[in-house]
Amino acid sequence: MELKESSAEGAARETWEEANCQVEILAPYSHFDIPIIGQAYILFRARLAAPYSFSPGEETLQTELFQPKDIPFDQIAFSSISLALQYYVEDMQSGQYRLHHGVVSKQPGSGPNEAGRFQLQDHFAVRTEVPVLDSKL
Secondary structure: OOOOOOOOHHHHHHHHHOOOOOOOEEEEEEEEEEHOOEEEEEEEEEEEOOOOOOOOOOOOOOOOOOHHOOOOOOHHHHHHHHHHHHHHHHHHHOEEEEEEEEEEEEOOOOOOOOOEEEEEEEEEEEEEOOOOOOOOO
């Protein structure tokens, strides 16, 4: 988040910088604290917006859209994103979005999304009033 920028505006800007795509922010989705690195991740549900295109940004090697069943979780760069996507798939399957919060506990010296070297603690999920109506969201 930059100065004079809301968290939702920051999420839209980061999406532009990383994936060269415009998004319409729909709702907050998850907030994960990672104390070992002094960071918090606030993630939003969003919809691809006009001109409905995407490509790798300066700091991104590859961008691609996936059906939920095809998400390559072992290739996701960061634990917070991997967790959010896992919960998103669960929420889509249940037909009800939830708002997630938790603390990502990482083992010292572990990589950003190193399987088996992090876990989500103190996770809670609050059901929202927003049902999953369209699997394209």
